[in-house]
Amino acid sequence: xxxxxxxxxxxxxxxxxxxxxxxxxxxxxxxxxxxxxxxxxxxxxxxxxxxxxxxxxxxxxxxxxxxxxxxxxxxxxxxxxxxxxxxxxxxxxxxxxxxxxxxxxxxxxxxxxxxxxxxxxxxxxxxxxxxxxxxxxxxxxxxxxxxxxxxxxxxxxxxxxxxxxxxxxxxxxxx
Amino acid sequence: xxxxxxxxxxxxxxxxxxxxxxxxxxxxxxxxxxxxxxxxxxxxxxxxxxxxxxxxxxxxxxxxxxxxxxxxxxxx
Numbered sequence: 001x002x003x004x005x006x007x008x009x010x011x012x013x014x015x016x017x018x019x020x021x022x023x024x025x026x027x028x029x030x031x032x033x034x035x036x037x038x039x040x041x042x043x044x045x046x047x048x049x050x051x052x053x054x055x056x057x058x059x060x061x062x063x064x065x066x067x068x069x070x071x072x073x074x075x076x077x078x079x080x081x082x083x084x085x086x087x088x089x090x091x092x093x094x095x096x097x098x099x100x101x102x103x104x105x106x107x108x109x110x111x112x113x114x115x116x117x118x119x120x121x122x123x124x125x126x127x128x129x130x131x132x133x134x135x136x137x138x139x140x141x142x143x144x145x146x147x148x149x150x151x152x153x154x155x156x157x158x159x160x161x162x163x164x165x166x167x168x169x170x171x172x173x174x175x
Numbered sequence: 176x177x178x179x180x181x182x183x184x185x186x187x188x189x190x191x192x193x194x195x196x197x198x199x200x201x202x203x204x205x206x207x208x209x210x211x212x213x214x215x216x217x218x219x220x221x222x223x224x225x226x227x228x229x230x231x232x233x234x235x236x237x238x239x240x241x242x243x244x245x246x247x248x249x250x251x
Contacts, residue, residue, distance in 0.1 A: 154240035
């Protein structure tokens with residue numbers, strides 16, 4: 001919608017510039033934009049268990065101390081102390097694997113939310129059973145069901161392993 | 176710090192050599208269990224039923240119960 005008005009106002013050749021202006025205008029005027037938008041055209045950093053090496057290091061703007069450490073890294077690594085190696089790791093990565101895998105309390109929220117929605121659904125289903133369902137078919141009644149079972153036994157439904165196999169025809173009762 | 180170099184090759188082969196015999200054995204067990212738990216008892220049940228089966232008697236019982244449309248119960 002905004003693009004159309006911009007196109008009409010801006011004219012054919014300056015459309016791209018006007019669209020750019022209108023976009024920033026929209027960003028300034030609306031309250032619903034995300035405050036910091038990630039530039040997806042630049043290499044990104046991520047902490048992922050399945051993709052271990054991201055496109056860029058965690059800290060890429062280095063102060064002079066970090067810069068000198070990075071210079072030292074270009075030499076033999078046996079010259080680095082343990083603290084320096086850990087500092088280099090922390091420059092390159094945000095979380096270690098154990099930190100990434102650290103368990104959280106999210107499962108309680110998930111299970112709790114699940115049960116809440118089960119409960120709401122249960123209420124909805126109960127209301128529905130009372131107010132929405134039509135009356136049951138007459139074939140569900142006790143008398144009809146008894147007559148139905150008798151007819152199935154008379155027809156010898158599944159007499160070997162199934163229904164009629166469980167009926168004792170001599171003594172007229174269930175086995 | 177010097178850790179042992181991890182296995183770089185033959186991972187699938189190792190997994191198959193471990194899991195395939197188990198898979199075959201479990202499949203055979205499942206088949207045998209089904210054969211001797213289900214099909215053999217079923218065959219026996221059918222054999223026992225038909226050993227003592229009198230078709231005419233059953234027909235007359237069903238007829239007298241009134242489930243047929245082609246023949247009415249005896250005495251109607």
